Amino acid sequence: MSESLESYSPILDRDLADLAVIDLGNLELNHLNIEAALDTISQAAAKAAGTAKLAIMLGGEHTASLGGFRGMKRVHPDGVIIQADAHLDMRPDYEGQPFTHATWLHHVGEEFGFDRIHQVGLRSGDRAEWRLARGTTAWSSTELSLPTSVRERIEKRPVYVSVDIDVLDPAHAPGTGCPEPGGMTFRELASFLYSLEGLNVVALDVMEVSPNVDPANITAAAAAKLVREAILLFAAE
Numbered sequence: 572m573s574e575s576l577e578s579y580s581p582i583l584d585r586d587l588a589d590l591a592v593i594d595l596g597n598l599e600l601n602h603l604n605i606e607a608a609l610d611t612i613s614q615a616a617a618k619a620a621g622t623a624k625l626a627i628m629l630g631g632e633h634t635a636s637l638g639g640f641r642g643m644k645r646v647h648p649d650g651v652i653i654q655a656d657a658h659l660d661m662r663p664d665y666e667g668q669p670f671t672h673a674t675w676l677h678h679v680g681e682e683f684g685f686d687r688i689h690q691v692g693l694r695s696g697d698r699a700e701w702r703l704a705r706g707t708t709a710w711s712s713t714e715l716s717l718p719t720s721v722r723e724r725i726e727k728r729p730v731y732v733s734v735d736i737d738v739l740d741p742a743h744a745p746g747t748g749c750p751e752p753g754g755m756t757f758r759e760l761a762s763f764l765y766s767l768e769g770l771n772v773v774a775l776d777v778m779e780v781s782p783n784v785d786p787a788n789i790t791a792a793a794a795a796k797l798v799r800e801a802i803l804l805f806a807a808e
């Protein structure tokens with residue numbers, strides 16, 4: 572979808588043509604078990620976070636974000652995460668599996684501390700997840716915004732932003748595994764992204780984009796534009 576997208580952002584008045592953008596290619600994960608796949612993702616994320624001003628991952632199953640955050644933390648031990656998602660993803664296990672799109676953030680909390688976690692745009696999860704989120708995370712909200720007090724606590728700490736495309740309303744992103752009504756418009760999500768300017772965002776992923784269930788390519792178009800704006804926002808001076 573990026574081929575049909577302009578490299579210039581009129582809102583930011585910046586152009587991808589002025590930046591060095593490197594595609595590190597796809598990760599071959601299909602033959603790996605989940606632990607090995609997460610290790611592969613983590614190594615790639617550490618390499619990207621260690622060399623680029625902004626490391627980006629595109630997916631794909633949201634479990635991969637656990638590997639992405641692990642890799643980013645190797646380079647930036649003080650890093651925190653901001654997740655924009657319809658779902659809390661905080662179950663301790665899901666259908667008997669420890670590592671899934673519904674549990675990956677629980678692992679982030681257990682491995683690095685639940686106080687590293689900031690969640691926005693939430694509107695789905697079971698009662699235990701909501702209790703855990705409300706009791707332990709730095710911020711968990713149904714709103715797509717971060718209060719000033721939360722921003723001030725993050726200060727200049729390195730930030731990993733994880734966007735589940737299902738934070739958008741299914742009307743704006745129908746091509747995803749778990750569409751959840753009552754979501755955001757693309758403009759609202761872009762505005763949230765712009766609101767993060769000034770934070771030290773060093774890594775970002777956009778996950779759960781499934782073009783195969785979206786014949787109109789609305790979802791991929793949204794993801795591509797969001798990534799362009801993110802690059803121009805956080806990687807350009």
Ligand SMILES: [Mn+2]
Nearest residue numbers: 657658735737
């Ligand atoms: Mn989700």
